[in-house]
Amino acid sequence: MPAPHPATDPRRILLVDADAFYVSVARLEDPDGAGREPLLIVGGTAEGRGVVTSASYECRAFGVRSAMPTAQALRLCPRAVVVPVSREACSAASRAIRAVLDDFTPDVEPASIDEFYLDLSGTERLHADPTLEATARRIRHAVHESTGLDVSIGGGTSRLIAKMAAREAKPRRAAEGRGGVYLVPPGEELEFMRARPLAAIPGIGPRFQDRLQRYGLRQVADVLPRDVATLIGWFGPRGGRWLFNCVRGIDHSPVVRDGRRKSVGHEETFARDLNDDDDLHTELTRLTTSVARDLRRTGHRARTMTVKLRDADFTTRQASVTLPEAVSTDRILLATARDLLARLRRSRRAPARLLGVTASGLTAAGGAGDQLPLFEDGGSLESDRDLALASAVDGITQRFGRTGVRRGVEMRHPGCPPSRPTPNTDPT
DNA sequence: TCTGGGGTCCTAGGACCC
């Protein structure tokens, strides 16, 4: 088989994107409840501060969109039913889709929980399909057979084109049923792009749209007549060049198999703002131990910790610190998080609506660079005892659930219920 | 309308080193 010729053979990229993913998973999980409800919203509750994670196509007909406050969504569509969906079920569904895609090419890159890029370049003979479209249809069928989920597939010579094409493949209305396949043939990228608004390009959000409009640019067609120098003058070397290529459908970024995870974090918006240091401390402990557990479960250590605080007025601040070595035990992570929270509270004391903890600068536990002797006496931040304790706690948590082990700080207040303000959003 | 939770990537300034 002749090797593919990058200079002459166009790439064959697909974006496989699940339709109404969270709603579909909720329906599969509860066929007799959510499964029978056409007007379905996954997301926060009406009383709470939640937003819509995903809405059924029937709900979208009322103007309901994801990221919209749930209260607003219910005003638009009062008969909608709001349900939660478990994070585990969504992860399992995502893995199940991934497993099907792996049968078609080794080059699968997850872009989010419900989106995957595939590079099918050079697989023509392998699949023996007459066209890329035929392969895409087989993929849709295989995913549905195996998972019960519907996907829409966009395709073309780059990730950018595949992504934008996928939108064209989506079902517009519930009546149209399942999504489909939309491919942009090689050579027709410019024509495909020309007809679209700039806002449709991934990476052009509200802020960039504002800047573009200041120069009278709303449509791809408005940008096409401008030369690179002009665009660089307006949007800087990076932004200008990027935009120049984008509007022509040019994107050379590769599909990368299994990009390494860069960070692990958890955050929570409280049902009511918290201003008491003990309350915040309790929440910080809960979030940090949970991050630590995920870190160990996924075989990571982290060098950088970040604590995020959103004040009642929605001002969001963060503090971070990089440790001399990568760590993964509760003791060090908790001590670090506490320092960071104290720093944020010192600079401004306002009721908090959200607290978040993120670990980044990840390294594989036991991998190269892990546990370098840092101090002259050969000591390190975490003792063997810390590590043994952490793994014992993980064992207990796994067997008895998260209530099996509680931190001392939670037990210090016997009068309080187990310190967990009811999360008002769905657990995804 | 009153704004979730999971992420990635980029920028800019300052520290520090050569």
Next chain:
DNA sequence: TCTGGGGTCCTAGGACCC
């Protein structure tokens, strides 16, 4: 005593995506 420039790391903030 004053002065350069490049590279890397760290921190804070922000845009963006699903």
